[in-house]
Amino acid sequence: MTPFDRPPVGMNLGRTAKLVAQAFDAALVEAGGTLPIWLTLLSVKSSNLANQRELAGMIGIQGATLTHHLNAMEAQGLL
Numbered sequence: 036m037t038p039f040d041r042p043p044v045g046m047n048l049g050r051t052a053k054l055v056a057q058a059f060d061a062a063l064v065e066a067g068g069t070l071p072i073w074l075t076l077l078s079v080k081s082s083n084l085a086n087q088r089e090l091a092g093m094i095g096i097q098g099a100t101l102t103h104h105l106n107a108m109e110a111q112g113l114l
Contacts, residue, residue, distance in 0.1 A: 071096070071104045072113065 063073055074094045084090045091101040108114045
């Protein structure tokens with residue numbers, strides 16, 4: 036068997052990452068959450084951030100998007 040007889044490592048890693056992400060998303064939905072909510076709560080708990088801009092940067096989203104998520108989380112009693 037030669038290296039060309041198997042899919043490239045990058046393709047296997049990509050497929051694996053996609054499957055793991057799908058499983059994680061499904062587990063979050065089952066628990067009543069979403070990835071943005073989980074990332075926000077985790078970042079707030081594990082960091083000493085001074086403002087929303089820093090929080091948005093840590094999560095990797097825009098400030099307006101974070102505001103949307105924070106408002107929804109507040110309405111759900113998570114904040």
